[in-house]
Amino acid sequence: MLRIHGIARSRAFRCIWAAEEAGLAYEVVPTGFGPGLKAAMAGINPNGKIPALEDGGLLLFESLAINLHLGAKAGPPLMPAGDDASRVLQWTLWAATEAEPAAMQWAYNTFIRPADQRDPAQAAAGAEALAARLQVLEAHLAAGGPWLLGAAFTMADCNLASVLYGAAMNGFDFSPCPRVKAWLDACLTRPAALAARKQREG
Numbered sequence: 332m333l334r335i336h337g338i339a340r341s342r343a344f345r346c347i348w349a350a351e352e353a354g355l356a357y358e359v360v361p362t363g364f365g366p367g368l369k370a371a372m373a374g375i376n377p378n379g380k381i382p383a384l385e386d387g388g389l390l391l392f393e394s395l396a397i398n399l400h401l402g403a404k405a406g407p408p409l410m411p412a413g414d415d416a417s418r419v420l421q422w423t424l425w426a427a428t429e430a431e432p433a434a435m436q437w438a439y440n441t442f443i444r445p446a447d448q449r450d451p452a453q454a455a456a457g458a459e460a461l462a463a464r465l466q467v468l469e470a471h472l473a474a475g476g477p478w479l480l481g482a483a484f485t486m487a488d489c490n491l492a493s494v495l496y497g498a499a500m501n502g503f504d505f506s507p508c509p510r511v512k513a514w515l516d517a518c519l520t521r522p523a524a525l526a527a528r529k530q531r532e533g
């Protein structure tokens with residue numbers, strides 16, 4: 332059985348959601364934050380972080396790479412072939428390199444750090460950067476949809492929506508991009524997403 336190391340309140344949430352979408356049996360090995368994390372992940376993730384995946388003899392780190400692996404195990408439509416496989420990679424890398432840094436800059440300075448360690452200027456810069464990226468997504472969804480690759484939900488949707496989950500749950504203003512908001516709502520209310528959210532949100 333697949334073993335997902337981490338807790339649903341971490342980025343392991345992304346992998347739990349992906350495993351649910353893929354219909355794969357998994358267990359969560361509950362490794363949480365704190366001073367013991369690096370020691371607990373020794374031999375599993377050289378970065379000393381969560382999540383990590385054990386799939387037989389394969390050890391993987393990086394939440395979105397884990398999800399691509401889970402998608403590949405499930406096959407189409409979650410992980411399509413040919414040019415659409417490249418599109419899934421494109422949106423996954425966009426999620427990691429364009430959306431996540433901006434979303435985290437906003438998140439750290441809005442709700443993650445203790446109030447006295449938040450910098451409002453950094454929060455505003457993160458919000459502005461994320462809003463700019465979301466306009467790209469808005470235009471993309473206006474030209475197609477309802478999912479990132481068109482008719483079928485794929486791991487691209489799971490990966491990008493899971494990166495935007497924190498913003499969606501913590502009051503980021505999506506009103507300038509109604510198509511993004513509708514797409515994100517649709518992603519986050521899928522049965523697999525709700526199953527993962529139940530583990531995270533209780």
Ligand SMILES: N[C@@H](CCC(=O)N[C@@H](CS)C(=O)NCC(=O)O)C(=O)O
Nearest residue numbers: 341342379380381382392393394395
């Ligand atoms: N890019 C990595 C980030 C992993 C990461 O930063 N995980 C956090 C929890 S969500 C962690 O383990 N933090 C503990 C630390 O940085 O010491 C991924 O997506 O898997």
